[in-house]
Amino acid sequence: MKFTLSWLKEHLKTSATLAEIADAMTMAGLEIEHVENPADSLAAFTVAKVIEARPHPDADKLRVCTVDTRDGIKEIVCGAPNARSGMLAVYAPLGAYMPGADFTLDAKPRKIRGVESHGMLCSAAELGLGDDHDGIIDLAGEWPVGTPAAQALGAGDAVIDFEVTPNRPDWLGVAGVARDLAAAGAGEYVTPKVEPVKGNFPCPVAISTDWAEACPVFAGRVIRGVRNGPSPDWLQKRLKAIGLRPINALVDVTNLISHDRGRPLHVYDAAKITGAIRARRGDGAADRFEALDGREYAPDESMCVIADDARALGLGGVMGGEYSGCTDATTGVFIESAWFDPVITRATGKATGIESDARRRFERGVDPGFVLPGLELATRLILDLCGGEPSEVRVAGAIPAPPADIAFPVSEVKRLTGLNLPRAEIVNILTALGFGVSGAGDVVTVSVPSWRRDCEQKADLVEEVARIHGYDRIRAVSLPRPKGRRTPTATPGQNRARAIRRMLALRGYHEAVTWSFCETAEAALFGYTQGLALANPISSELDVMRPTPFPHLLKALQENADRGAADPRLFELGPAYMTDAPDGQISVAAGVRRVLAPRHWAGARAADLFDAKADALAALAAAGAPVDSLSVAAEARGWWHPGRSGVIRLGPKTVLAEFGELHPAVLKKLGVEGRVIGFEVYPDAIPQPKRKAETKARPALVRSAFMPVRRDFAFVVDEAVTAQDVIRAAKGAERALIADVALFDVYRGKGVVEGRKSLALEAVIQPFDKTLTDAEIDAVAKKIVAAVEKATGGTLRG
Amino acid sequence: MSGTEDIRALEAELSAAIAAAADEAALEAVRVEALGKKGRVSLLMRGLGAMSPEERQTMGPALNGLKDRLNAALAERKQALEQAALSAALAAERADVTLPPRPEAMGSIHPVTQVMEELAVIFSDMGFTVAEGPDIEDDFHNFTALNFPPGHPARDTQDTFFMQPRADGSQMVLRTHTSPVQIRTMMSVKPPIRIIVPGRVYRCDWDQTHTPMFHQVEGLVIDRAAHMGHLKGVLMDFIAAFFETDEVRVRFRPHYFPFTEPSAEMDVGYSRDGETLKIGAGDSWLEILGCGMVHPNVIRNCGLDPDVYQGFAWGMGVDRLAMLKYGAPDLRDFFANDVRWLAHYGFSPLLQANLATGLS
Secondary structure: OEEEHHHHHOOEEOOOOHHHHHHHHHHOOOEEEEEEOHHHHOOOOEEEEEEEEEEEOOEEEEEEEEEEEOOEEEEEEEOOOOOOOOOEEEEEOOOOEEOOOOEEOOOOOEEEOOEEEOOEEOOOOOOOOOOOOOOOOOOOOOOOOOOEHHHHHOOOOOEEEEEOOOOOHHHHOHHHHHHHHHHOOOOEEOOOOOOOOOOOOOOOOOEEEOOOOOOOEEEEEEEEOOOOOOOOHHHHHHHHHOOOOOOOHHHHHHHHHHHHHOOOOEEEEHHHOOOOEEEEEOOHHHHOEEEOOOOEEOOOOOOEEEEOOOOEEEEOOOEEEOOOOOOOOOOEEEEEEEEOOHHHHHHHHHHHOOOOHHHHHHOOOOOHHHHHHHHHHHHHHHHHHHOOEEOOOEEEEOOOOOOOOEEEEOHHHHHHHOOOOOHHHHHHHHHHOOOEEEOOOOEEEEEOOOOOOOOOOHHHHHHHHHHHHOHHHOOOOOOOOOOOOOOOOOOHHHHHHHHHHHHHHHOOOEEOOOOOEEOHHHHHHOOOOOOOEEOOOOOHHHOEEOOOOHHHHHHHHHHHHHOOOOOOEEEEEEEEEOOOOHHHEEEEEEEEEEOOOOOOOOOOOOOOHHHHHHHHHHHHHHOOOOHHHEEEEOOOOOOEEEEEEEEEEEOOOEEEEEEEEEOHHHHHHOOOOOOEEEEEEOHHHOOOOOOOOOOOOOOOOOOOOOOOEEEEEEEEEEOOOOHHHHHHHHHOOOOOOEEEEEEEEEEOOOOOOOOEEEEEEEEEEOOOOOOOOHHHHHHHHHHHHHHHHHHHOOEEOO | OOHHHHHHHHHHHHHHHHHHOOOHHHHHHHHHHHHOOOOHHHHHHHHHHHOOHHHHHHHHHHHHHHHHHHHHHHHHHHHHHHHHHHHHHHHHOOOOOOOOOOOOOOOEEOHHHHHHHHHHHHHHHOOOEEOOOOOEEOHHHHOHHHOOOOOOHHHHHHOOOEEOOOOOOOOOEEOOOOOHHHHHHHOOOOOOEEEEEEEEEEOOOOEOOEOOEEEEEEEEEEEOOOOHHHHHHHHHHHHHHHOOOOOOOEEEEEOOEOOEEEEEEEEEEEEEEOOEEEEOOOOEEEEEEEEEEEOHHHHHHOOOOOOOOEEEEEEEEHHHHHHHHHOOOOHHHHHOOOHHHHHHHOEOOOOOOEOOOEOO
8 A cells, every 4th residue: 555645644744754654654563565755865955056157168068157055155067058047956965876877976076177066966867857868957936045856846755655454444545544643643633524515416326235245335426517537636646656547537536535545436427327226246147247457257146246227337346347437528427435245345356356446445344434424525526626516315225333342351451461551541542543432440341433343352452552552662571481390392203303304414315395295297106196186286397295205306316416416315304195184194204316336446336225225224213213123025116116125114014114226217207317216214103102111211231241152154045035034034043042143145156056045144142141062052053044944945055 | 522612602603593584484493493392402401411410500500591592582583573574564555545535425404404493492491392283274274263264355365275175175275374283282282382383384476585385483372371571572582592692672563463463573673794684683674473462263263261361472484584594595495405505504413403502
């Protein structure tokens, strides 16, 4: 919402400066977006009188002027052809910044062809006031030397633009702004009361409202014998200053009142009205009409139409129609002042896409108390500007009831804000804002003005009091600390996430944050089928909630490679979406890195799926998963390389992670070159640790006093047998003594028949109560061999 | 013969042989020749038994002395040879220590995560816990319960992402703020409540200063006494702690949010030093968050009595806090995942914000 300072001063008698007014607005909740003050850039310049202009002794085109300035008599060299004795000019002192020419005068007098010049006489272009380079400004009228140039040039009216919050439709009129500023102490509210204009004849146009919910009241009158045409200069200037285009006097009057009082009106050419005017539901194609924006609309039954007996004339509260609009040829005008329901107006505005000043006001809720005064004010202005003879006012429907009174305990101010204000101040503030306060007890009755329909309850009044008194006067108080022992506030899930992030970053991955949405085709690569599409995506590439962070991570990996990053590694711990229900969102830690040719002077190996497996296991261990109890199977889902990927489970069902090489076909579809290994860890699937015992003390450490014995075995097994099968069998052979079984070699080739492989294990046998004899150790070894043979069909390699 | 003279000659000969031994094998050969079972010294000692007592009295000590001296010379020579061999071996094992070690990558923690952890530390110290909620929300939690009734114009300011309607016609939204978690918390936890809610939020807007996804942190205090003075106090304490400054100049301006009443926006003072902003003091104001007393309708919508329970809430941008504190100039970089940016603006995983060692 824009207004000019001079406009505000018609409603607010004040000696406050522009800066003070802007500050008062800010502190009363009218957030300034922009203040444009032409006077600011002209502050350095003042009116000066050229006492004498004579030729420069050394240059034909220059003159030397003796000038009476604010700073005394000055010699100024000037190149303008129009410099002459006796003229009033605009003087720039030494050191002044020239806004139009973007340079700063030297701070010391400068010699021009041998004559010192002590300042400058300015052209309009040099001041940024136009393109006129032909000569210096030759001021018309009489101005004392030293008058600010802004004043003499008539360029002084500041334009203030501020944000109108949705709860304050009254701020969509300059008078409403003035009222709040007056209450806040920035001046006196002087808006004159509107006096009714007596009608000379009955209103010839019948009015009815057939849809009371959308249009509870519709008032109107006709003025006949008007002379329409361009509005007077002052009105055009006022509208132009806030960015509105003058149309003609009748229309300009409605725009003026809309911005002056927040009261939208509509003027119809009375000659174009057939029969009665009514507000009713739209009738689709039958109501097709061309609106003032030049576009056609066919209002449906959810929209409020203003129609006469022949056609739809406009969308109530949103936009009028072209057909019945006022033109220079209009001689009779019908003025509409109605009240349209905010919700219906907003729905119509959204459905049609029309953004109009009327919609903006009605959808926030205009002042129902100003339906009739608004009509009278328009009548008065039209009579003043266009002449004519007014009819009586006709009103259909009933003006919506004023807001309900509020029972207000004045102690609420202290309860909610901590401000300890005297009752009188609370009453004064409310009264200044137009509220009525009655009652003498602790609980007063507050009547709410018709333009403050946002105030419904006690807290709303507290805000009014605190806002006008000043939030800056509320004393800050540190929140009292909770009593007693401080306990950690993070949840197990949060701690898990921290640990996983740190483990992965320590393992070389940079944490990324990628969009929660991705492209449907990409999501489909990772198993997405349906149910998570956005209705209004920001782009077709981000149109579905992601089933995994992989699409973005993989593409980011490639983008980094394209930028020349040697070995980028990225992880993200973020959401993935299974359904749109609150429990359909899971947390996933995913990481990716590329498989690159190894290069190191001492020899190196390329990363492979076991690096991804190690990363996944490290993340799980960091998150507190029981890594010794996990099992691995080559059963990862379809976006993984079928032979080089695995799933990590706890028990038969709970999947804690997947890892491996990504499927080459998936990578290709995402535009990722080469091979990529990655993992996905599901922290939410890790069982919660058992409820913490009362003590954090650990159980006593059990250490054996006897040396462990290590024995190596090599088993030849079928290719289908996994290392996990063999190790499990070996470990289970004698649980009391076998502390660990580690696999250290896999061999295929000479000595092992085709289709089989040799797996070499080291078993650690740890006695606790005595040193084992050779026979006892041999017995354990035999058990291991027997267990592995039984479980896997493998044989000890001879 | 004169025994002692022979011994002297023998000693001279063997000592020379020991000194001349070029390696441990040669030295061992000398030892066997002298002191082995059939060594020359051993044979002489064996001959002592056949000597007269007088001779034995002279020759015994002489031979024993010889044996001791030879053993000492052998040991000394052995050590010298070992030392020489080690020196030679070490000389052969010299490496170019300027060669690079095997590479090990070090990753980083994203600034958003870092800031969220800093927030958790600061507010945990004031007794707040960290609450979370889903990104896909229903209309009730994101709007209606927060006092945005259907058709409310403030809904338009949210640039809401909608999900495709479900089969039953209902339509979920991507949460436009972290405030739905206020509702979820108030409906499930009995006051007193002190929570912060960091998380992803979504608005259908994408330009230089807006991304369709960003991060907010919500704060909520509900008890029987929390008022606007406390709200100011908490936020000023937060600004001091987060920006690590003693000077905190703030300005609370009235504003409008459907879910708070009274509502305010908070500006912080700042000054500019070249490209970087110094937050806390200075002549310019920077809008940093919205806040207010929780609207009585919201408290009521959660089944609590607004005449008994009261409190305040605020919300601010996490990414923005990160930009202001750590000087990252462009919001879009936060989600561009350029490893150069992540390495530069990210944080060491060894750094863990806490009160003892600092936030960062």
